[in-house]
Amino acid sequence: METGVISSDEFVGGFDLYRTLESGQSYLWTRSDGAMYTDQPAPNAWYETVVDGVPIRVRQPDSTNADLEWRAGEDAVPTIRRLLRLDDDLEAIAADAPDDALIQEAYAAHDGMRLVEDPAFGTLISFICSAQMRVGRIHTMVSTLAGEYGEPYTLEGDTIYAFPTPKALAAATEADLRNLSLGYRAPYVERTARMVAEGEAHPDEARALEYEAAREHLTQFVGVGDKVADCVLLFALGFDEAVPLDTWIKSAIAEYYPDCDRGNYADTSRAIRERLGGQYAGYAQTYLFHHLRTGAVDSSA
DNA sequence: ACCCAGGATGTAA
DNA sequence: TTACATCATGGG
Numbered sequence: 185m186e187t188g189v190i191s192s193d194e195f196v197g198g199f200d201l202y203r204t205l206e207s208g209q210s211y212l213w214t215r216s217d218g219a220m221y222t223d224q225p226a227p228n229a230w231y232e233t234v235v236d237g238v239p240i241r242v243r244q245p246d247s248t249n250a251d252l253e254w255r256a257g258e259d260a261v262p263t264i265r266r267l268l269r270l271d272d273d274l275e276a277i278a279a280d281a282p283d284d285a286l287i288q289e290a291y292a293a294h295d296g297m298r299l300v301e302d303p304a305f306g307t308l309i310s311f312i313c314s315a316q317m318r319v320g321r322i323h324t325m326v327s328t329l330a331g332e333y334g335e336p337y338t339l340e341g342d343t344i345y346a347f348p349t350p351k352a353l354a355a356a357t358e359a360d361l362r363n364l365s366l367g368y369r370a371p372y373v374e375r376t377a378r379m380v381a382e383g384e385a386h387p388d389e390a391r392a393l394e395y396e397a398a399r400e401h402l403t404q405f406v407g408v409g410d411k412v413a414d415c416v417l418l419f420a421l422g423f424d425e426a427v428p429l430d431t432w433i434k435s436a437i438a439e440y441y442p443d444c445d446r447g448n449y450a451d452t453s454r455a456i457r458e459r460l461g462g463q464y465a466g467y468a469q470t471y472l473f474h475h476l477r478t479g480a481v482d483s484s485a
Numbered sequence: 486a487c488c489c490a491g492g493a494t495g496t497a498a
Numbered sequence: 499t500t501a502c503a504t505c506a507t508g509g510g
Contacts, residue, residue: 321509368507369505448500
């Protein structure tokens with residue numbers, strides 16, 4: 185086992201682990217106190233995951249913008265930096281955020297929140313599960329899948345389950361998945377897992393494409409429409425311009441940016457993407473989503 | 486009881 | 499192309 189500390193001196197623009205991992209972007213980490221998505225931070229708890237066969241845990245005991253402690257099966261610093269996007273110049277990204285009262289308010293309220301860059305397959309399945317679900321339950325569903333079909337790893341005597349491989353997940357039947365309370369998403373997950381396991385397609389292929397072509401490409405997976413595709417592009421494949429149009433963002437468009445509503449996903453997406461700054465529109469979207477979802481909007485403004 | 490949640494799919498026009 | 503019913507589940 186290896187241990188270490190990534191110094192806060194390296195976080196340009198700050199870093200908040202709690203906000204980054206409990207803002208509805210990633211469902212592939214669990215918290216050692218089992219209380220994720222209870223709106224209750226626990227700075228001493230570990231966030232745990234397994235990536236490429238390496239169990240990893242991180243924590244930020246002194247809270248926002250403090251040093252990040254890590255422990256892992258091997259030197260995991262490059263992996264952690266990539267997963268949590270610690271090399272992003274968040275100071276520059278925030279400075280370039282659109283000159284818009286609501287967006288500025290969101291950036292100011294959630295200092296240090298970064299985008300994540302999660303493994304593509306787990307993200308794909310997570311957001312297939314996300315349809316008409318609250319973030320807390322999405323996390324529960326993904327954790328259940330990991331516990332049932334994922335490989336167990338041991339770190340400091342504790343068991344951490346990896347997200348299932350495509351092959352392992354493809355072994356589940358629709359009935360199996362329904363029994364895990366996936367509801368009508370069960371056949372989507374089963375069929376998409378089989379597509380990937382059989383080599384018919386892989387979400388990573390979208391990396392090579394231009395943004396809108398990449399989004400279209402991902403919709404070949406069963407249970408993946410434009411919105412879920414945008415989430416995979418933003419949270420796993422590095423498309424920082426992707427703006428997932430979920431219920432929260434749609435209501436924000438209706439209330440704050442009504443001129444961006446063009447009646448269909450593709451055109452509305454272009455309009456709101458432009459409004460949110462283009463290149464890093466997905467970053468602004470993630471701040472806006474978290475700001476709205478946590479009920480932190482200043483209604484007096 | 487009713488409504489909603491990081492929606493997608495199949496069918497009909 | 500767009501409109502609409504249907505699809506599970508749990509929490510407020």
